Amino acid sequence: MKRLGIENGALDAVDARIVALLADNARIPTAELARSVGLSAPSVAERLRRLEDSGVIEGYMARIAPAAIGYPVSAWLRVRPVPGELKRVAEIIRSIPEITECDRITGEDCFLARVRVASVADLERLLDQLVPYAMTNTAIVQSSPVLPRLPPLAPAA
Template structure:
């Protein structure tokens, strides 16, 4: 199922094509727009298991764990957070044994706690801004 959205056109936003282009360029230059992307469906790619892994590095292993997380291709995003854990990573894999392999790469250097994603009632969206 594809999300329907109106096309961005001069008539829709009430600006000329040149003004629209200039405004987008200005927002990019200001760092408000940081890039453009597509959304892939992990399940359609054969990655039917999604999970969040909370990671607490062992003493003195923060930098090593940070680099290891960046090097694991199954991890699609990772944030450093406050609280008992230092990182929360989102991973997509085809099978449970693949998830186990990802976790096993971390275990020599960190404690982990994993939650498998059942569903996503709120899909990733942009932060709201002042109205």
């Protein structure tokens, strides 16, 4: 069943353009979106509502520069809980606000987490919370040549 141009995760060309524009600027006014896709503002507002209702658009947010708010050190942590401590480690990870994203992954490690901290000393204190229950491998980020972005939005054929 095709709904709003969304079928099996595919977007029609107009919805794909709307999503791409919002990914670039979540604050773009509906009227400007409408001009960019060649529709009326009410039509775009309805498409936005349907994209939200269908779960394509999960929310709107600003991209904040962590260094500008006092968190210049970024690192990726690979975390391997010791046997029997998976749930505890997941709870610890959830409780640490400096862990800004985390995925449970396949392979030798169970979690891959992004950390934003003010200093290497703060990173060490963070790691100390995990060490009794997990082994960690840390990679400090030098630069980010690709910022978070959407995968290609190929419209439905």
